[in-house]
Amino acid sequence: MKALLKQYLTSLKERDELDVILPDILSEVGFNVISRPKRGTKQYGVDVAAIGTWPKTGGKALFLLSIKSGDLKRTDWDVGQQALRPSLNEILDYYIPKHIPKRYQDLPVVIAMCFGGDIHEDIRPTVDSFVDKHTVAQQIEFEEWNGDHLADLIATGLLREKIFPNEVQSNFRKAVAFVDEPQVCLTHFYGVIAELASQDFKTKAARLTAVRQIYLAAWTIFVWCRDVKNLEAAYLCSELAVLWTWHLTRDQFEKRSKVAKELESAVNKIIQLQRSIGGAYLEEHVYPLAEARDALASSVPSSSPLDVNLKLFDAIGRVALHGFWILLTRNRLPDDTADDVLQQFNTEIERVERTLINMVENNPVYFTPIKDDHAIEIMLVCLFLAQQGRHDFIHKWGEQITYATIMAYRRGGYYPCTLQEYTDLAEHPQPSDEYRKEVTAGSILYPTLAIWLAIVRHEQALSDLADFSAKNMEHCTFQLWLPDVVTEEHLYSNSARHGVGLDGFDLENGSANVIELIEKEIEASQAFYELSASKADLWPIIMMACRQYRLPLPPHFWTLAITQPEEAN
DSSP: OHHHHHHHHHHOOIIIIIHHHHHHHHHHTTOEEEEOOOSSSOOTTOSEEEEEEOTTTSSEEEEEEEEEOSOBOHHHHSSSTTOHHHHHHHIIIIIHHHTSOGGGTTSOEEEEEEESSOBOTTTHHHHHHHHHHHOBTTTEEEEEEOHHHHHHHHHHHHHGGGSSOHHHHHHHHHHHHTTTSHHHHHHHHHHHHHHHHTSOOOSHHHHHHHHHHHHHHHHHHHHHHHHTTOOHHHHHHHHHHHHHHHHHHGGGTTOOSHHHHHHHHHHHHHHHHHHHHHHHHHHHHTTTTTTSTTHHHHHSSOOOHHHHHHHHHHHHHHHHHHHHHHHHHHHTSOTTOOHHHHHHHHHHHHHHHHHHHHHHHHOGGGGSOSBGGGHHHHHHHHHHHHHTTOHHHHHHHHHHHHHHHHHHHHTTSSOOBOOOSHHHHHTOOOSOHHHHHHTTSEESHHHHHHHHHHHTTOHHHHHHHHHHHHHHOTTOEEOEEEOOTTHHHHTTTTOSOOOEEEOOOOOTTHHHHHHHHHHHHHHHOOGGGGSHHHHTTOTHHHHHHHHHHTOOOOGGGGGGTOSOOOOOO
16 A cells, blocks of 8 residues: 555646645644645745644644655756755745744744655755754754655555555555556446445544545546556546545535535545546547547547447537536636636637537537437537537537437437447347337437427427327337435435436427426426535536436526527528
């Protein structure tokens, strides 16, 4: 465990990585963190300040951490903006004389030189000489917190009081070992989460410990995935981490107690981690390929049409969900946000919009979903584009999917089905009528298409879909999904069945009738608005849960799009 943790720490960058996890590690082992890293403010060499027990005396001391990444080499000691010696000089010359809070001024000061790796031997005499020169016994002393020391701190925090038992350690090691096998990694990461989340939490502090451990585990997976240049496992694990940590903390969100605020902070960090991983995934695997014809499809390491279909629909859902997080962040910016900051968000939103449209236009696979529950990805994409006013594109894409799927079914081609297992999908379709009826016994895809066609006023395509339903799909139940009173308890953890089905769609009386039906159901179903993520205005978590656990998005999200657009051309 310690060797694994040290490798992890050595690979962390100084900014936004090592300096992000260190305060949580310190809190976990009993330190009181009084200052965390901040951007845009002068820190006078101190990245983290904390009060803790000093083993040398057994009493309290003020620990001032100056953090550097990786090994400490000669070039990292005295040269460059991020060199260690200038930071230590700032601590001695400015921070200690003028910036220590009054209530801590009588405590001895321990300056901790932190780095994820080790001190290179050729620089050690220089470091030792500096330490000897500036040490004032019992007043100002220095400690070397290298990768071994930090690994010990992490292990102490994770293993204290057996909160991280042997079963979790085993799954954690296996998850890290299989980062290049994403589904295997995800299975073991779920084992870590399940063990941590299944405890009988007697205090909020114990719950906070579990949330922080999930966060550190997700960080570790990300760093190792980055090293092997395969972010797939990190993406999957980080989504699971967001959902489960929200499940563990939802009842404390926006409460005022100290632990509640720390829980909220931990969740926000995990969300930010997931967004960072999602952004890195798109930069590497999607954005460079979206603009070229069939480039995304060609990037899938398989010649199987099934593999291409599954991978590309998964990818477009990720892009749309990433866009919603950016939209949410922009919409929550204060009114006095600088124009250049606002423009950065708008530029990124426009990039997501452009990418989604390019993905569809350059990859015809998006006209022929193989799984009925690809309606989830179609819904996410259309919701995002509707927010951007792109009803014209939804009009065209909705038409293309509608006619392509109708034709595929009528000709016995590659039509959408309810099968989930890969081996079953690989043998789809089969020629018998009995089989066709069995794998299309229910559908969320066709009612989803119908509602979007109604929203963009594509009356002809809606009429043809109604005709298809009456003549070819009389055996099929068109249905959507609504949250119910137990959804809040199970949505984020997928721990039991929940929600209710909505069927009985009348597609024959035009778009106005379809929209009226949906609006009535939304008005009658208030459980959506009682979901904790909805109350906290973190609705992308609901979208993430639906995508992760393959639940149809609640119709309430259509209120983002039912804006009575002019009929698209």
